[in-house]
Amino acid sequence: MKPNVKKIPGPKSQKILDKLKKLNLGNSAVYPFVHSDRGQGCYFYDIDNNLFLDFASQIASNPLGYNNQDLKKIIKKYSNIQPIKYAGQDFVVKEHKDLLEELLTITPKTLNSAFLINSGAEAVENSIKICMRKRPKTKFGISFKGSFHGRTLGALSLTNSKPVYNKNYLRIPHKILHFNEGAKEELLKIIKKEDSESIGFLIIEPIQGEGGYNVASKNMLADIRKVTKQYNIPLISDEVQSGMGRTGKWWAIQNFNINPDIISAAKALQVGATIANKSFISEPGAISSTWGGGHILDLALGLETIKIIKRKKLLINIKNTGIYLRKRLNELDVKNQRGIGLMQAFDLENKEIRDNLIIECLKNGLVVLGCGHNGVRLIPPYIISKTEIDQAIDILDSSIKRCSNKLFKHQGMICNYMNCGEILS
Numbered sequence: 001m002k003p004n005v006k007k008i009p010g011p012k013s014q015k016i017l018d019k020l021k022k023l024n025l026g027n028s029a030v031y032p033f034v035h036s037d038r039g040q041g042c043y044f045y046d047i048d049n050n051l052f053l054d055f056a057s058q059i060a061s062n063p064l065g066y067n068n069q070d071l072k073k074i075i076k077k078y079s080n081i082q083p084i085k086y087a088g089q090d091f092v093v094k095e096h097k098d099l100l101e102e103l104l105t106i107t108p109k110t111l112n113s114a115f116l117i118n119s120g121a122e123a124v125e126n127s128i129k130i131c132m133r134k135r136p137k138t139k140f141g142i143s144f145k146g147s148f149h150g151r152t153l154g155a156l157s158l159t160n161s162k163p164v165y166n167k168n169y170l171r172i173p174h175k176i177l178h179f180n181e182g183a184k185e186e187l188l189k190i191i192k193k194e195d196s197e198s199i200g201f202l203i204i205e206p207i208q209g210e211g212g213y214n215v216a217s218k219n220m221l222a223d224i225r226k227v228t229k230q231y232n233i234p235l236i237s238d239e240v241q242s243g244m245g246r247t248g249k250w251w252a253i254q255n256f257n258i259n260p261d262i263i264s265a266a267k268a269l270q271v272g273a274t275i276a277n278k279s280f281i282s283e284p285g286a287i288s289s290t291w292g293g294g295h296i297l298d299l300a301l302g303l304e305t306i307k308i309i310k311r312k313k314l315l316i317n318i319k320n321t322g323i324y325l326r327k328r329l330n331e332l333d334v335k336n337q338r339g340i341g342l343m344q345a346f347d348l349e350n351k352e353i354r355d356n357l358i359i360e361c362l363k364n365g366l367v368v369l370g371c372g373h374n375g376v377r378l379i380p381p382y383i384i385s386k387t388e389i390d391q392a393i394d395i396l397d398s399s400i401k402r403c404s405n406k407l408f409k410h411q412g413m414i415c416n417y418m419n420c421g422e423i424l425s
């Protein structure tokens with residue numbers, strides 16, 4: 001297959017997008033097409049018959065691409081069931097137990113239980129809640145510059161990537177460390193000044209996502225783990241974007257040979273999960289939610305996703321194609337190529353060129369996302385092939401050349417829709 005875009009937005013998409021813009025209370029800057037139900041592997045069609053190559057994977061939440069036959073079998077299996085959503089923390093469905101069992105085969109041994117929930121933000125929210133409950137002297141939490149942990153108020157309090165996310169929103173008490181090797185000293189200073197027991201938790205993305213695909217330094221993570229262990233401060237690894245195999249290991253933090261106390265997962269897992277040692281929480285009712293652990297189809301799809309990644313040995317494909325993608329990225333006229341596995345990014349000269357590039361790629365059939373100030377992230381499905389990577393690199397290369405021309409400017413309808421990935425997380 002080859003990407004093929006005639007016009008975006010096409011007339012059918014435009015109608016829906018314009019209506020949605022009027023009705024949607026939330027974000028109105030969207031990619032200028034509407035998905036159809038047709039797609040194959042790493043490609044999808046919009047409803048105007050444009051064919052795109054997807055290097056965004058629904059913001060890392062569609063790891064197996066489009067029209068996956070095994071996942072379709074699962075959807076078919078449940079097509080006659082009503083309701084499909086149960087109040088899963090109180091009324092049990094078997095799929096809840098099945099997914100937990102499978103999920104816990106891929107987590108570090110000490111993380112032997114999980115709380116299932118709806119979204120990534122809730123996975124983070126419950127991670128910090130279980131720390132606060134376990135540590136009654138908690139006065140504040142610790143996160144990092146450039147972090148993105150979600151948009152519920154607790155998770156948002158710890159999010160520092162862009163001011164627009166936090167403006168006017170009240171935040172829970174927190175302190176912020178630099179995402180570099182100075183973090184250890186900063187943490188020790190805080191511990192010296194405050195009682196270490198007043199620190200509820202430290203939360204980190206081993207590879208920052210929305211904030212710029214910044215890969216943590218090995219030394220920094222090792223130091224942080226050492227200090228948090230010494231002072232008994234729970235270390236939360238936010239793997240909502242980087243986990244579930246995206247880096248070629250099940251969890252991004254495993255690339256650093258570190259065991260966290262808690263993992264927050266979601267996106268590729270289809271449901272949110274707070275994963276921790278069973279001893280973390282004992283009181284019934286301390287954490288719960290109506291639908292957590294009760295969406296049968298999502299639970300079954302999450303379970304099958306893990307099984308497919310195992311069965312098709314996709315971690316190996318991620319590792320190999322990740323190396324190839326990076327090699328090809330190094331040939332481009334871009335800066336700061338970085339990432340692990342199929343979680344890669346690069347920077348452009350400035351934000352304007354980056355924003356233009358995202359649109360130009362789209363016009364040529366390649367979907368990519370922005371990150372940080374002037375970064376572009378590349379997160380294709382785990383089934384990507386080298387041929388498909390070559391297609392993407394060709395589009396990136398020619399688009400970069402066009403956008404780097406100082407006189408380059410997009411015109412026309414597309415400019416009414418795109419905010420260039422800026423507000424996508």
Ligand SMILES: Cc1ncc(COP(=O)(O)O)c(C=O)c1O
Pocket residue numbers: 119120121122124148149150151205209210238239240241242266267425
């Ligand atoms: C690292 C990280 N944590 C948390 C979240 C929030 O997840 P959700 O949007 O599912 O609430 C995201 C979303 O992009 C993320 O990348």
